[in-house]
Amino acid sequence: MAKLYFYYASMNAGKSTTLLQADFNYRERGMHTMLFTAAIDDRYDSGVITSRIGIDAPANSFDPELDMRAAIETEHAARPLACVLIDEAQFLTRDQVLQLASVADDLGIPVLAYGLRTDFRAELFEGSKCLLALADVLVELKAVCACGRKATMNLRVDAEGRAVRHGEQTEIGGNDRYVALCRRHFMEQWRG
Template identity: 40%
Template sequence: MAKLYFKFGAVGASKTANALMVRYNYIERGKTPIMLKPRMESRDGEHTIRSRIGLQAECDFVEDFLASMEGRTAQDIDFDVVIVDEAQFLSAEQIDALGAIVDDFDISVICYGLRTDFQGEGFEGAIRLLLTADKIENIKTVCWCGRAACFNARLDEQGRIVRDGDKIMFGSTGTYISLCRKHYHQGITTGKEHIA
């Protein structure tokens, strides 16, 4: 039975790598996955999804895919699963449209993304997924201290936590760091602060 999945994690939790591995698993079994991302996410090129460890695949935009689904029937469907990277950037309406694909066509939609922004506030797409997904999974990563990381801290050029600014700012490795709740609130980004 098809499901709407939300697999979330903090920055660096290997969400994109997981999405690409799931895509590969479907292909290996002779299935056809559709790989999607929001149009606003173009760091790796318009039609490319790339993980930090170097895995990559071609993709389409969620917006174009959803537009192409209008008026389609079950006989028109030529794919077996939909995999969405960076789902936090989607609107609630787009999440609901992905959920309709699960319900109307019995095709699973697997969404990967962040749960919260650098201020600890929820993204619209993530909130909607948390409320409506059939299955929710935390892809875990750890803080520098070894505790579970659940916060995405934005860093300035000196490596200090930034608490104000635009909700969305694309960055590369070094722009964001995943921290546990304690060290996010304390503003401690490495263990070096504790070395005498």
């Protein structure tokens, strides 16, 4: 039975690297996969999953209007899919997570979703919230705080490295805008 997996972590935990390795493992065995990444993520090339360690792969872009199941069904009819892999899964909508669950349940295709659990305010993203509720398997990937403890939080910082406490939930950025911290150090920075 196919399952819906949610691999979650803070920034810099290797989510995209892990996804690309899983994709490689399927393709190395002659199996077909379908990759997705969020259209909103414009840090690298559009329609490309890019890891900080320098590997990448072409992917389909998704936005809130995309019917994930329909897109996957179309591809599956053209070439049987062994797995669907989603990067930046925190940007999925509730409906899209439900569609991905039906891909696993009804089409028998495993779905591996990778994303952040929480935003810079320690609040769940919509996609993450739904994946935490609906995924068959939850896997926490580990990042490391500067103190050596497990980093679970994403602190948004300004150009001077000071904590940002207000703003839109989504602001695309990398190490220039976010720091992965353990809860203790996140709270210290958050309180100021």
